[in-house]
């Protein structure tokens with residue numbers, strides 16, 4: 001588990017101090033993947049660098065499995081660093097070493113004997129699906145393959161935490177998928193806790209259990225992705241749910257208009273028709289659609305309802321587990 005408490009970090013800029021982290025508090029449960037998102041300059045990389053102990057915060061605590069890393073020095077700090085695997089931003093492999101040689105690097109530094117090293121490198125190449133590229137040099141690998149080798153290298157010393165800073169930037173969607181699969185396997189098969197910094201909400205959509213949204217060095221939103229998408233006002237719901245086109249003319253034809261978010265329903269399409277028939281209302285779909293967050297099906301539909309028991313129908317949909325947000329009717333609705 002990673003716990004970050006009230007972390008602050010400033011840099012001296014040309015026009016005075018730049019506050020990169022302004023009281024960041026965050027908790028990432030063991031064996032989960034947390035995405036750190038936010039606009040450029042919001043402090044994402046600084047947070048990752050502090051957690052990786054590459055940067056010392058000005059104040060606050062960073063605990064990994066209960067140990068406060070900020071207070072450590074000397075050999076205790078070096079030992080703590082081994083608990084944290086880092087996939088740096090950009091191309092980070094050594095050009096003159098093969099893929100296997102790059103993965104072996106942290107094991108060599110830790111003095112792991114040759115036979116054990118070879119076994120471990122073999123396991124890691126297998127984990128990232130690149131056993132057949134063991135003898136290839138970085139220039140002979142694609143960008144996605146290089147990133148997967150960087151993940152294998154970060155996992156070599158058996159860390160409990162893996163930090164990845166923009167692991168998929170500059171990759172095409174297909175290659176991005178293969179890198180994300182590897183991060184997901186690290187969590188699922190090795191139980192590693194993963195913190196991934198990204199500007200790409202697609203990364204959050206694919207592999208993150210939790211998300212933290214940073215802005216101006218502060219956490220402005222943090223929680224489980226599946227909880228946040230059900231919260232109509234959250235930024236996460238705005239960026240991950242299917243969009244709804246505005247159509248005031250169609251909406252004006254109904255007594256009630258609402259957005260309905262359904263998370264993890266096996267038969268996502270069945271609830272709305274059932275509400276219509278139970279309460280004898282006319283229910284029309286005005287927009288939205290289905291998506292998937294990780295393995296979980298998620299839907300957002302804008303619905304219109306007409307009939308005396310429209311409110312009861314919406315209440316029943318909400319009691320069945322959906323998040324329902326009633327929409328005020330637009331000017332055309334008032335006129336109708």
Ligand SMILES: Nc1ncnc2c1ncn2[C@@H]1O[C@H](COP(=O)(O)OP(=O)(O)OP(=O)(O)O)[C@@H](O)[C@H]1O
Nearest residue numbers: 011012018019020039040041042043044045046047
């Ligand atoms: N070493 C440094 N020296 C001076 N200022 C820095 C340094 N590192 C970061 N900053 C400043 O701290 C703020 C946060 O930067 P950071 O790189 O953490 O943001 P970010 O969210 O990762 O941005 P991006 O998405 O563009 O990588 C920015 O204003 C940045 O200019």
